[in-house]
Amino acid sequence: MKVLVIGATGYIGSAVAAAFTRAGHEVAALSRRTGEEHGRWVVEGDLEDPASLVAAARGFDRVVHAGPPLGERADLAAVDALVDAGSPLLYTTGAAVLGGGLADEDSAPDPHPLVAWRGEAERRVLAAGGQVVRPGLVYGEGGGLVAGLLAAKAAERGVGVYIGEPGVRLPVVHVADLAALYLLVATHAAPGTVWHGMSETVRLDEVAAALGGGRAVSWPLAEARAELGGIADLFTLDQDISSDRTRNVLGWSPARPSLLAHLRDGG
Structure with missing residues (x-):
């Protein structure tokens, strides 16, 4: 084509x-x-x-x-x-x-x-x-908000951060x-x-802990909004979204490491 x-x-x-x-x-x-x-x-x-x-x-x-x-x-x-x-x-x-x-x-x-x-x-x-x-x-290859925002914020603070309440899930x-x-x-x-x-659903507090050497703290939403603007709200949605039809109909089979494994390996 x-x-x-x-x-x-x-x-x-x-x-x-x-x-x-x-x-x-x-x-x-x-x-x-x-x-x-x-x-x-x-x-x-x-x-x-x-x-x-x-x-x-x-x-x-x-x-x-x-x-x-x-x-x-x-x-x-x-x-x-x-x-x-x-x-x-x-x-x-x-x-x-x-x-x-x-x-x-x-x-x-x-x-x-x-x-x-x-x-x-x-x-x-x-x-x-x-x-x-x-x-x-989206993560991997050194790009995306995981590397550009979450990892950078963990490096800046010396501890992993998640926005708002613990337990919020996002597809990655x-x-x-x-x-x-x-x-x-x-x-x-x-x-x-x-x-x-969407290959999997992850908890953002667990992602923060992986980025923070096992430690994670909440970044209050109001503070995150003041720095990031409206994009901060997207990290508080709590989503569990299926890709089953995509996998079954198209035969899509994600093969790369999970996000947490990727982070443990220094991704």
Whole structure:
């Protein structure tokens, strides 16, 4: 396939682009300039310029949107433009689109206010025959919020920290396992379907203890909000989200170490 990856230089997008390339597909990256970057063909376009997205996405067998969220106006306009381009769209949202509690691939979106528009983004993609991937908290390869926020905060304080109350659960996934899922969705999944990229559910106080040498303390939500903004709330949702259908239908089988094993091994 000819595949356009939006966000190909980002954390998730770079892993996705590499997975498609290894599988023999011709991968291009969206960029504000044309030419070649990092040995990859580049197509000119800007996520905040819908007309450029229509032109950039036309003619591809698949468009994978793994770019950063930019807010309601820009994100919904980008979805509409990519749908108008006519190439099948594989769109990334995330676990936060489901709110707290138990959920699976059939659960209706109940987004946290921080990402309130993402349920509508999913609806528009699915109505056009596109596909949606909802990743959990992504870790591995030195990136993501585990390394960039939680580990950094533990190093700063000399003790692991979790936000709010103990016992809060979140779904997580290794970035390489997640990239493998995108490939499966693009090559085997039916149009108009939702898939979950969540390999396990972890307790954030246990993650904090692993990062803090066995010690963990609560970071009060009000203090975390003052430093991090609204993203702090996402660490208090308490989610237990199933990926059973994704595993059973697509044969997705995450193979990387669990998050706690990854951290014990110095990841």
